[in-house]
Amino acid sequence: MALQALVFDVDGTLADTERDGHRPAFNAAFAAVGLDWHWDVDLYGSLLGVTGGKERIRHFCERHDPAFLDRPDADEAIAALHAAKTRRYVEYVDAGRIGLRPGVARLVAEARAAGTRLAIATTTNPDNVTALLEADLGPQAPGWFEVIGAGDVVPRKKPAPDIYRWVLDRLGLAPEECLAIEDSAVGLHAATAAGLPTVVTRSPYTAHDDATGALAVLADLADTTLADLTDLHSRAAAGQS
Ligand code: XBP
Ligand code: MG
Numbered sequence: 294m295a296l297q298a299l300v301f302d303v304d305g306t307l308a309d310t311e312r313d314g315h316r317p318a319f320n321a322a323f324a325a326v327g328l329d330w331h332w333d334v335d336l337y338g339s340l341l342g343v344t345g346g347k348e349r350i351r352h353f354c355e356r357h358d359p360a361f362l363d364r365p366d367a368d369e370a371i372a373a374l375h376a377a378k379t380r381r382y383v384e385y386v387d388a389g390r391i392g393l394r395p396g397v398a399r400l401v402a403e404a405r406a407a408g409t410r411l412a413i414a415t416t417t418n419p420d421n422v423t424a425l426l427e428a429d430l431g432p433q434a435p436g437w438f439e440v441i442g443a444g445d446v447v448p449r450k451k452p453a454p455d456i457y458r459w460v461l462d463r464l465g466l467a468p469e470e471c472l473a474i475e476d477s478a479v480g481l482h483a484a485t486a487a488g489l490p491t492v493v494t495r496s497p498y499t500a501h502d503d504a505t506g507a508l509a510v511l512a513d514l515a516d517t518t519l520a521d522l523t524d525l526h527s528r529a530a531a532g533q534s
Contacts, residue, residue, distance in 0.1 A: 310421075311496075312337065472522055
């Protein structure tokens with residue numbers, strides 16, 4: 294089946310957002326309500342296996358502050374922390390603190406010029422995706438992505454395949470007609486479990502992730518053209534990769 298759509302992950306793939314974007318936004322939200330939690334670079338790396346900010350906060354509490362979860366309003370407190378974190382993160386993005394990874398803008402432009410459809414499948418909050426696309430690609434950019442699957446639209450986040458299935462359903466495409474671009478083992482698992490051939494572009498936090506099952510593992514997209522991706526996709530479809 295010919296390649297019809299590129300489906301991009303966001304964090305770690307479109308942009309290197311975690312260490313200097315999400316992490317300080319979480320920490321600022323914690324500090325603003327007087328919590329003494331601080332996620333340093335290493336601790337944050339160990340928390341990234343749990344996708345979704347609310348889920349990550351809960352996971353942290355289970356290990357480091359279980360009493361917080363005994364509060365009768367624990368769910369609401371986590372949701373409020375996450376909302377505050379999202380506001381901070383969007384401020385950072387709007388201020389131009391988070392640029393796209395090499396090759397991403399060019400690849401998006403190539404896909405648009407070629408009529409290859411574009412979509413997003415991410416666990417992050419939709420506000421974060423819109424802010425990133427607008428800040429780094431321009432105010433029209435969210436409209437270039439026909440489907441944006443983000444955050445809580447599915448109950449089970451990556452590594453579950455649900456967000457990719459949600460996106461495929463709305464694109465009206467078979468998984469074999471798409472190519473996923475992911476940076477992490479968790480994302481690779483989600484995409485391949487939904488049947489999408491997947492290219493991995495490693496990011497700092499995912500440099501040592503297991504990439505078994507990826508069509509290709511790249512340092513970044515700087516030297517990768519749409520023609521390269523189309524070639525990888527067609528070789529995989531022909532069972533030659
Ligand atoms: C990465 C994630 C997200 C972000 C934080 O998503 O796991 O949870 O770390 O964003 P992906 P939120 O690689 O799928 O783009 O706090 O908005 O969840
Ligand atoms: Mg990612």
